[in-house]
Amino acid sequence: MTAYFAYGSNLDAAQMQERVGCSTQATPAQLVGYKLVFDKFSLNRKCGVANLRYTGFETDIVEGAVYQLNAEQLTMLDRFEGYNPSKPSRFGYQRQNVTLRDGSIAESYIVPHTYLSLPLSPSVPYLQHLLKGINAFTPDYYGALFRLKVKEGGQLRDHLPQEYLEHCIECGKQIGILYALEKKASLTTEMINLIHSENYQKDNPRAVAALQPYLEAKPQAVASF
Numbered sequence: 001m002t003a004y005f006a007y008g009s010n011l012d013a014a015q016m017q018e019r020v021g022c023s024t025q026a027t028p029a030q031l032v033g034y035k036l037v038f039d040k041f042s043l044n045r046k047c048g049v050a051n052l053r054y055t056g057f058e059t060d061i062v063e064g065a066v067y068q069l070n071a072e073q074l075t076m077l078d079r080f081e082g083y084n085p086s087k088p089s090r091f092g093y094q095r096q097n098v099t100l101r102d103g104s105i106a107e108s109y110i111v112p113h114t115y116l117s118l119p120l121s122p123s124v125p126y127l128q129h130l131l132k133g134i135n136a137f138t139p140d141y142y143g144a145l146f147r148l149k150v151k152e153g154g155q156l157r158d159h160l161p162q163e164y165l166e167h168c169i170e171c172g173k174q175i176g177i178l179y180a181l182e183k184k185a186s187l188t189t190e191m192i193n194l195i196h197s198e199n200y201q202k203d204n205p206r207a208v209a210a211l212q213p214y215l216e217a218k219p220q221a222v223a224s225f
Helices: 013-020 071-080 124-131 139-146 161-171 174-182 189-196 198-203 205-217
Strands: 002-006 027-032 034-042 047-054 061-069 094-099 105-110
Touching: 002 071, 013 071, 034 061, 047 105, 047 124, 061 071, 124 139, 139 161, 161 174, 161 189, 161 205, 174 205, 189 198, 189 205, 198 205
Parallel strands: 002 105
Antiparallel strands: 002 061, 027 061, 034 047, 094 105
């Protein structure tokens, strides 16, 4: 079996199941000394897609997940990633070994930056695959994905305000909560119950204060789903 570190759309377990029949659950992992960038253009997706850029700085961390793949599955994944081991393209993904934060070795797909142009913008549908890897992310990393600029214009959170509101309420992010509500996101019954819980009010006083006007003066902002 080969450890494969996913950091882009393959964080979507359903996509991996469809591509290689991967039935094992991925394990959260982190790669130190790299940045997540979107400087490879995908003809299929018609947008910028994820890539790794080596920086060497310990403060730069890419979060992802490790799948255990057999030889047949890895060969199938090579095809989807456009990688030919016998004739690798200078402009496409190359499969390389990376050392993860826990010291283990995994393989991942990386495009050498020498051959790439300026950073591109990913699309909303593409980034939604990444969001499905939420179980592999810390709250801050997951939140940062929502602030990425997208091909459709603005940031991802502008197009997915409801999902962003859910994240910000769970994490007690006051500014993010107000941003999402201004983008017409709705407070759900589940959110209301969480906000009214004793522990939430104790741990997130600023978020509760920011939400109070919406709870009192804007009952129409509350959805029952």
